[in-house]
Amino acid sequence: MEWGKIARHRRLLDAAVAAGSAALCMTVGFAQSSGVSVYPRLVDVAAPTLLWLGSPLPPALAALYAAVPWAGCALLMWRRRRPVAICVVLVVAATATPLAPAALVALFTVASMCSARTTAAVTALALIPVPLYLVLDPFLTAAVLAAAVTGGVLVGAAVGWGLFLRGLHERGEQLRARAAWRAEQIRQREREALAREMHDVLAHRLSLLSVHAGALELNREASPAQVAQAAGVIRSSAHQAMEDLQKILGVLRTPLQPDGSDPEPPQPALGDLTRLLDESRSAGMRVDVDQDIAEPGAVPATIGRTVYRIVQEALTNAHKHAPGQAVHIHLHGTPGTGLDIAIMNDLSDSGSARLPGSGSGLSGLRERAALVGGSLSYGRTERTHEVRAHLPWPA
Template sequence: MSRPTARDRLADLGCFLFAATFSVATSDVVVAGRDLSDATVFYEQLVGGLACAALFLRRRWSVQLALVLLVAGKLSHFVTGPTLVALFTVAAHRSPRTTRWVAAAAAVPLAVFVVQRPDPDLPATTSGIVYFALVAAAFGWGLFVRSRRRLVEELRDRAVRAEAEAQRAAREDIAREMHDVLAHRLSLLSVHAGALEYHPDAPPDEVRRAAGVIRDSAHQALEDLREIIGVLRAPVPADGADRPQPTLADLPRLAAESRGTGTPVTLDQAVAEPAALPAPTGRTAYRIVQEGLTNARKHAPEQPVAVTVSGGPGEGLAVEVRNPLPAADRDRSIPGAGHGLVGLAERVRLAGGGLEHGPTGAEFRLRAWLPWSGPRRPAEPDPTP
């Protein structure tokens, strides 16, 4: 058993005082109806005092103490208070099976009492009925305390699990954000650095432009990394201002960055009421296109990429990124672990949409659908008479 705490000792002292006070306060009613000598009363009080002192052992030997006090209660009224405390302890701290056995032992005198059919007008009958009612109340209160304690423990465990789940979800969100942002920036940097490596005799203007892109991409990657680390250290910025998040309106800039690496990108946006698109949906669509362009730059560099974004309120937002499959003998200069598509699928699932990706004929296609609540657009009128 664990070492008793100060709270446990205080509870034991409270039980001792309750048992002693109960036995003394009710002794006049019970003892007055019995013709007892002073010596008998003294010995009964002594037994009651020992029973009260034995309550300090109730945590270690609660069952044994309860059974002994049930028997001793037949010899002295002053044992009634300690008996009630012992029965409460069994019901509150022992298993239901053990509690049932002790309750059965406590019910044996009740069966004998009923079989004897005592006269209801006698004081002893009233005392017996009150005693058995108190025994039932002690068991009931103990079971209530036990149930409440188990409920509190279960709620505490649920809270701990919920906090752990929230922390895990937060880590996954941060990991997805780091991959989506940094992979895009670093792939841009890698492409331009590779161009300088394989074309050291390029014109000075091209070298200067590539070096500028490398510098800007590295600076932006550091800024993104600093932002994520800041979120880990303090979820709420000190100035209370959040950095603007990408939206659907940033897709042209994203496509222009990829064109700067030599990747022909065709962007086709056919979105009705883009201003009404919810910000989280627009951000998810941006990340889908970003991941598609990053993968195309890794696995099929300088191959044309077609990006299509369409939809409207009530029908959802469809995003598609297509690029030719890489040649089988191509040297993969930019490695990839495949975690980007896994994290992207999780991001889309959390947004309530669906994601498909894989080779289709001679192309690799990345398709996603995102929900967009709102009234549907009216159908276009048919121009044919």
């Protein structure tokens, strides 16, 4: 529907251009009949020769000559479909008829729609009458010189204006393409951030669920009270996992912000570490913490959130790959020097089942650390798995 409106508007515009060109052609014809020429018509310098040879135009040819301007202006209705062909016809016809205005419109159309090579060729064709006009006229009067100069200037103006508008159009297309690319990059980063958020939250919750369920499975001689306690912990962990998932899905369903970005999901802070560690301890994991942070309340929110996610992912990996092993966490930092994190856990030497992992969690942590200007490394020694990170903490 929208394209149909644009097509109708273009047809109306082309009709108006054709009508306006016809009016200008009539004006140019009257001016040329009075001896004033605005475009170098070769017929003006050839007319004395024809009269000297005594060969006036036949009536049929004279009638055709009078109808050419009207037909030429009507061709402008199709100037968008066949710009080059119509331009060539009108430029050639303008050398013998008062079709200069229509030819200039056609030149403008070619310059604004066609390639640079095509525009150069058509422009050269339109400028050929200028030197011929000067060479063929035996008197080279001021009027002849003025017509040649005026014709060259008009051709240059029509082509230049068309090139200018084409440049604006191409620039607009480039800006739109760049804006679309930037918007896609922003959405991609937002999708990656949400994917990291879902991984960090759900992987930790599900690993706790698996640990509790595995302990319940191995302890077949547990008393009914122990079974009930383990089932309660499993139910609580599942409930918390569902709540976390609903929060993230709620963010996805929330309308975009006024700037076009997605709303940010609820984020943890450094103060939430205590709850995170208590959850792991309640699952039976031994967690030792050595914390020496000068001013915990002064830690920037982004740094505190990154610390939380690093510890969370390390605990999740320990749940998955080294169940039952102790985890040692060292947190040290002061404003101006940065915040250092070291998390170590012993490697599992048992044959207990391990949860599958994609390996994307630690890679995502490295990206998180880089986003805040920090660094993160991880790897294994002979007996431990270590995660180390350094995060900036401005003074």
